[in-house]
Amino acid sequence: MLDFLLYVGIVASIYGIAAISLNLQAGVGGLLNFGQVAFFGLGAYGVGIASHRGLPLWMGVVGGIVAAALAGAAVGRLGRTLLADYWAIATLALAELLRLVFLNEEWLARGADGIGSIPGLWGAVSGTWRDVAILATVVSILVVVYLVAERLTKVQFGRVARLMREQPNLAAALGYDIVKVKVRVMMVGAAIAATGGALLTTYISFIGPGQLLPVDTFLVWAIIVVGGMGNHLGVIVGAVVVNLIYLGTRFANDYAKLDANTAASLRLLLVGLILMAFLMFRTNGLVPERLRTVDADGG
Amino acid sequence: MSIAQVLVDSLLRAAELGLVALGLTIVYSLVKFANIAHVEFATVGAFIALVFAGSSTPSIAIAGAASAVIVGLLAIVLHRTFFKRLLRSGSAIPMIGSLALAIVMRALVQLSMGTRPSSFDRPLERAIEIGGAFITPLQLWLIAITLVTIAGFMIVLYRTKLGRTLRAVAANPELAAASGINVNLSIDLAWFFGAGFAALGGVLLALNTQASIQLGSTLLLPVFAVVILGGIGSPVGALLAAILIAFAENMILQVDWGSLVGDSSFYMPLSYDVAIGFVVLILTLLIRPQGLFGTAARDA
Amino acid sequence: MMRHGKRLWLIALVLALALVGAGCAETDEQSENGDETSTEDTGSGDTIKIGAVLPLTGANATIGEDQERGVQLAVDEINANGGVLGKDLEVLVEDSAGTPEGAIAAARKLVQTEDVPVVMGEYSSGNTLPMAQFLQREGIVHLNVGSSSPDLQNVGDYSFGVIGLDDVAGAFTAEKAYELGYRSAAFLAPNNPYGQGLLSETKKSFEELGGTIEESILYTEGKNDYRNEVQRLAAGDPDVLIYTAYGTEAATINRQAFEFGISEQIPFFCVYLTLCAADSEPQTVEEQQGIEVNYIGPGGEDYQQMYEEEFGEDFASTFNSYLYDAVQLSAVAMEEAGSTEPDAIRDALPEVDSDYDAVTGPIEFDEQNQRSEQPYIFVEVANGKVEEVEE
Numbered sequence: 001m002l003d004f005l006l007y008v009g010i011v012a013s014i015y016g017i018a019a020i021s022l023n024l025q026a027g028v029g030g031l032l033n034f035g036q037v038a039f040f041g042l043g044a045y046g047v048g049i050a051s052h053r054g055l056p057l058w059m060g061v062v063g064g065i066v067a068a069a070l071a072g073a074a075v076g077r078l079g080r081t082l083l084a085d086y087w088a089i090a091t092l093a094l095a096e097l098l099r100l101v102f103l104n105e106e107w108l109a110r111g112a113d114g115i116g117s118i119p120g121l122w123g124a125v126s127g128t129w130r131d132v133a134i135l136a137t138v139v140s141i142l143v144v145v146y147l148v149a150e151r152l153t154k155v156q157f158g159r160v161a162r163l164m165r166e167q168p169n170l171a172a173a174l175g176y177d178i179v180k181v182k183v184r185v186m187m188v189g190a191a192i193a194a195t196g197g198a199l200l201t202t203y204i205s206f207i208g209p210g211q212l213l214p215v216d217t218f219l220v221w222a223i224i225v226v227g228g229m230g231n232h233l234g235v236i237v238g239a240v241v242v243n244l245i246y247l248g249t250r251f252a253n254d255y256a257k258l259d260a261n262t263a264a265s266l267r268l269l270l271v272g273l274i275l276m277a278f279l280m281f282r283t284n285g286l287v288p289e290r291l292r293t294v295d296a297d298g299g
Numbered sequence: 300m301s302i303a304q305v306l307v308d309s310l311l312r313a314a315e316l317g318l319v320a321l322g323l324t325i326v327y328s329l330v331k332f333a334n335i336a337h338v339e340f341a342t343v344g345a346f347i348a349l350v351f352a353g354s355s356t357p358s359i360a361i362a363g364a365a366s367a368v369i370v371g372l373l374a375i376v377l378h379r380t381f382f383k384r385l386l387r388s389g390s391a392i393p394m395i396g397s398l399a400l401a402i403v404m405r406a407l408v409q410l411s412m413g414t415r416p417s418s419f420d421r422p423l424e425r426a427i428e429i430g431g432a433f434i435t436p437l438q439l440w441l442i443a444i445t446l447v448t449i450a451g452f453m454i455v456l457y458r459t460k461l462g463r464t465l466r467a468v469a470a471n472p473e474l475a476a477a478s479g480i481n482v483n484l485s486i487d488l489a490w491f492f493g494a495g496f497a498a499l500g501g502v503l504l505a506l507n508t509q510a511s512i513q514l515g516s517t518l519l520l521p522v523f524a525v526v527i528l529g530g531i532g533s534p535v536g537a538l539l540a541a542i543l544i545a546f547a548e549n550m551i552l553q554v555d556w557g558s559l560v561g562d563s564s565f566y567m568p569l570s571y572d573v574a575i576g577f578v579v580l581i582l583t584l585l586i587r588p589q590g591l592f593g594t595a596a597r598d599a
Numbered sequence: 600m601m602r603h604g605k606r607l608w609l610i611a612l613v614l615a616l617a618l619v620g621a622g623c624a625e626t627d628e629q630s631e632n633g634d635e636t637s638t639e640d641t642g643s644g645d646t647i648k649i650g651a652v653l654p655l656t657g658a659n660a661t662i663g664e665d666q667e668r669g670v671q672l673a674v675d676e677i678n679a680n681g682g683v684l685g686k687d688l689e690v691l692v693e694d695s696a697g698t699p700e701g702a703i704a705a706a707r708k709l710v711q712t713e714d715v716p717v718v719m720g721e722y723s724s725g726n727t728l729p730m731a732q733f734l735q736r737e738g739i740v741h742l743n744v745g746s747s748s749p750d751l752q753n754v755g756d757y758s759f760g761v762i763g764l765d766d767v768a769g770a771f772t773a774e775k776a777y778e779l780g781y782r783s784a785a786f787l788a789p790n791n792p793y794g795q796g797l798l799s800e801t802k803k804s805f806e807e808l809g810g811t812i813e814e815s816i817l818y819t820e821g822k823n824d825y826r827n828e829v830q831r832l833a834a835g836d837p838d839v840l841i842y843t844a845y846g847t848e849a850a851t852i853n854r855q856a857f858e859f860g861i862s863e864q865i866p867f868f869c870v871y872l873t874l875c876a877a878d879s880e881p882q883t884v885e886e887q888q889g890i891e892v893n894y895i896g897p898g899g900e901d902y903q904q905m906y907e908e909e910f911g912e913d914f915a916s917t918f919n920s921y922l923y924d925a926v927q928l929s930a931v932a933m934e935e936a937g938s939t940e941p942d943a944i945r946d947a948l949p950e951v952d953s954d955y956d957a958v959t960g961p962i963e964f965d966e967q968n969q970r971s972e973q974p975y976i977f978v979e980v981a982n983g984k985v986e987e988v989e990e
Binding site: 084266279280 | 403
Binding site for chain 3: 001003004007103104111112113114116117137140141143144204205206208211259260261263264
């Protein structure tokens with residue numbers, strides 16, 4: 001049982017990392033990115049491809065992060081003159097396109113078979129202690145990511161992003177190059193997402209195109225809305241909550257004697273309904289964004 | 300493969316996308332947000348019809364029509380309880396909401412129908428030959444029903460008061476309201492037609508292949524490609540775009556590109572068929588976001 | 600305030616890097632196995648539990664359900680005869696949802712929360728392989744009951760196979776096709792390790808005999824419409840279309856081939872015919888020929904009868920009997936070892952294989968722990984059922 005809890009902890013932390021990345025893009029920057037899973041996947045596949053070619057782990061991680069950052073920049077430029085929801089659909093299409101490429105191009109990453117037996121972190125340690133070590137590693141990276149995100153949000157980077165979100169015309173009028181801001185926000189977010197993807201692969205030691213499906217983007221969106229868009233601590237809370245529901249329903253069979261199909265549908269149904277409820281009644285999420293209020297009269 | 304077959308396959312594929320796209324373009328032009336759950340109306344529609352249909356053609360037809368009406372009404376309910384509220388916060392929140400709704404709808408279908416695809420209880424047919432191309436009678440019906448429905452709706456849109464009202468609300472809701480039009484009713488009607496057409500499209504698609512929980516989601520991006528290429532709010536645009544994209548998909552797959560690539564024979568891998576729609580979508584967004592017949596897309 | 604933040608930053612960053620660095624320090628391909636996490640002795644509860652990961656949902660749900668039937672029959676039979684090591688046997692079945700990630704997650708749950716020493720499954724090689732690799736790493740015994748990719752020979756010492764792999768199936772298919780007079784063939788299979796393995800094995804054998812496989816397509820799973828694939832293969836005018844496809848996908852392929860008259864022009868030959876026919880409309884597969892695993896050996900008629908009495912119908916697929924054998928073998932191995940420790944079971948299995956009278960025919964593990972002999976039979980669909988062809 002302890003092992004399974006460690007598993008939940010590790011997965012929740014990785015989702016936390018992915019959530020912070022989307023939070024920077026969507027929560028702070030107001031960028032409707034529905035293709036987040038692509039950046040995550042580039043990090044994951046970076047590790048997989050490196051392992052497959054016999055290259056060291058770190059090269060895969062760095063490669064994945066760089067690829068994701070470049071992809072993020074490209075997508076950010078795409079938003080040059082596009083309406084928000086058009087851009088969102090474009091991100092969805094690009095993510096699906098990436099998945100199709102990984103699915104069909106055998107030479108790239110073994111196509112539909114995926115890459116298995118990937119040596120992960122802490123290979124020298126065995127059993128439960130390995131999972132504990134991985135949890136410690138992932139959590140500490142999560143903390144670093146959180147601190148980075150907090151810092152970026154507090155300084156000008158974040159302020160400009162928020163301005164772009166709320167008043168894009170004002171931002172342009174003030175002389176900010178909106179495209180540049182978008183590109184930067186997308187790049188940072190993509191790099192963080194790729195880090196999360198790389199971590200996941202080193203943990204489950206397998207990567208396949210089935211991990212690039214849109215349902216993962218949906219889960220991360222659910223996390224940031226439930227957790228609190230714009231608040232990084234909030235989305236970490238969201239990651240824990242959503243993962244508890246999602247992974248916890250695997251145990252529903254055991255107690256309620258549900259059949260496999262019911263349990264599988266219930267999992268997504270619950271998360272979907274909760275997201276709908278939060279969008280209707282509490283768009284701020286569990287831990288709302290903290291905005292500095294400026295007293296117009298005083299200081 | 301003969302050119303006649305390519306044309307026939309393209310018409311068929313265009314019909315598969317056409318009704319669902321028609322539905323989306325109607326709703327999108329009035330509510331102004333991208334509804335990711337729209338294609339799930341097709342999935343739900345297909346399964347509702349499946350449950351009620353028997354094996355005789357009349358029973359299938361009635362089940363299909365009934366399903367379209369039910370789904371249309373369902374859409375109105377969803378709008379009034381869910382989307383209307385979300386629309387108060389702009390167009391981003393409803394889009395996120397539609398993502399959630401799509402997942403919920405799919406989960407509910409899976410809960411009640413399981414993951415295995417189901418087929419309508421219809422007899423097997425043989426394809427007939429028309430000018431060198433093969434097509435089954437059912438597929439001919441699919442194409443015919445789609446064309447008739449689109450044509451019919453265009454008549455409604457451009458020659459009736461109802462149609463004028465819908466177009467007015469799509470063009471400028473405030474002005475429409477000011478001139479006494481009941482905007483809420485118009486929007487309800489748009490949802491009814493939009494979802495109803497999608498459901499009908501789903502039923503036809505399921506008749507031709509099978510009803511599966513992925514029926515809608517596999518259509519998502521191709522249908523958006525059609526709507527955006529055609530221009531939001533334009534049924535004729537949707538029809539034309541559907542034909543163009545379907546034709547592109549088939550041409551690119553059937554042609555031997557060997558000479559271009561320097562190989563003796565090179566065919567595009569079949570698994571990239573949907574990718575063609577995606578590429579068209581992205582290119583349209585880059586080059587001409589308003590599509591063929593839409594009004595100019597506002598800048599970000 | 601700033602300085603606190605900066606320090607916290609630095610500490611966290613250093614810590615993270617240190618942990619990552621330490622974690623990377625020793626990465627080996629197959630890390631040490633046989634760890635001591637599962638230190639249960641002969642089961643702490645009053646039942647002995649082993650696990651099974653099956654595709655209860657997804658494209659192969661029909662097969663998954665049938666596999667579960669084989670499990671049930673074995674469990675009932677074993678417990679009626681005294682159980683294992685004095686206790687009742689329980690097989691915990693988890694759904695893989697037909698995906699590799701699902702299979703790994705299901706196996707993880709069984710291993711980490713239920714401490715099972717053995718996991719059977721899955722069905723599709725693309726799912727079985729990653730799961731087997733996971734189980735090998737964890738030091739848990741794996742029994743392959745339905746997959747046939749030759750890659751399964753190389754997973755490791757904890758992985759066993761009770762069903763024949765495709766090197767033999769491919770050769771048998773090629774021989775039969777050649778015997779029937781076919782010289783040029785087209786080939787269609789799913790795009791996954793199973794399909795790829797079968798293609799390369801069949802092609803190798805067929806070409807050795809003098810035939811050719813001109814065109815082959817590995818189709819993307821989960822689509823609604825395979826007309827393009829079938830038409831493209833038919834365009835080359837081959838003597839035969841050798842194919843294999845999962846239940847619901849095969850149903851679509853067969854129906855569309857029927858509608859467009861393709862199955863009239865070109866004979867279809869299916870590898871694992873009960874799989875291809877499982878969900879297909881009978882009219883679309885009538886008289887289709889193919890091969891099948893010989894799912895009932897000399898010791899198997901009683902089992903067949905047991906199945907028919909319990910479920911009121913003939914075998915829904917060929918795969919239930921392999922689960923039956925796998926469960927029985929696990930029980931026999933545990934009795935022999937006197938323990939439910941994975942290592943003990945792993946060592947006992949090769950010893951006891953010939954002690955058990957398997958319903959699928961004699962099972963003997965070779966040096967790579969795979970079933971050394973797998974007879975196949977030539978079958979066809981007659982009156983809606985898959986039957987052996989009298990020769």
